[in-house]
Amino acid sequence: MWRTAGILGRLAILLMVMAGAARGQEQGLNLSRGISQPDKFDAVRLMQDVKSETPGEAQTGSPPTKPAKPTVHRFWDTQNILLFAGVGAARGLDYASTLNIRRRGINEALLTNAIVDNHAEFAGIEAATTAASVGLSYIFHATGHHKLERWTSYVHIGVTVAGAARNYALKTPHPAM
Numbered sequence: 001m002w003r004t005a006g007i008l009g010r011l012a013i014l015l016m017v018m019a020g021a022a023r024g025q026e027q028g029l030n031l032s033r034g035i036s037q038p039d040k041f042d043a044v045r046l047m048q049d050v051k052s053e054t055p056g057e058a059q060t061g062s063p064p065t066k067p068a069k070p071t072v073h074r075f076w077d078t079q080n081i082l083l084f085a086g087v088g089a090a091r092g093l094d095y096a097s098t099l100n101i102r103r104r105g106i107n108e109a110l111l112t113n114a115i116v117d118n119h120a121e122f123a124g125i126e127a128a129t130t131a132a133s134v135g136l137s138y139i140f141h142a143t144g145h146h147k148l149e150r151w152t153s154y155v156h157i158g159v160t161v162a163g164a165a166r167n168y169a170l171k172t173p174h175p176a177m
Contacts, residue, residue, distance in 0.1 A: 075141045083153035087133050090160035091126045097167035098122070104172045 073079075098108055098116055108116045116122050133156045140149035 072144075073146065075138060079150070080137065080153075083150065083157075084130075084134050084137075086157045087153050087160075088130050090157045090164070091130045093164040094160050094167075095123060095126045097164040101167045101170055104170075106170055106173065 102108065102113065102116050107113055133152060137149045137152045140152060
């Protein structure tokens with residue numbers, strides 16, 4: 001149990017370090033372009049800067065015919081709201097399936113039975129896990145990794161639903177007579 005928690009903790013730290021490293025690379029790119037500390041990452045302006053440096057356009061001198069489509073979305077857009085609701089629903093399903101296996105006399109694999117049997121504490125852990133997923137998505141959003149922002153929720157939903165399905169599929173142990 002502690003081994004799995006240690007692995008998950010290391011994975012979370014690795015993801016935070018990677019996001020921080022990506023943020024540092026973005027700041028280095030801005031400094032090399034002569035932009036001093038921006039208030040916020042502006043992917044549209046960055047794309048326009050990159051387009052203006054392309055050799056074909058620099059030689060012709062003609063401006064682009066179509067304005068660039070904005071590639072940045074708001075964090076609380078419809079898709080993220082639905083994904084975060086899906087993460088919350090998946091965590092609720094995990095909560096119910098774990099309580100179900102405990103009622104059937106099966107031990108929880110990732111947490112101690114004492115934590116799971118304390119319903120308020122276990123519900124708090126499930127809520128904190130949902131909040132951590134939203135927070136990680138926000139870190140990816142803030143650093144411009146929008147695909148990772150969405151995939152955080154996709155993976156979280158998939159793993160949690162698979163775990164809940166596994167819980168419900170476990171055979172109930174019957175005492176020998």
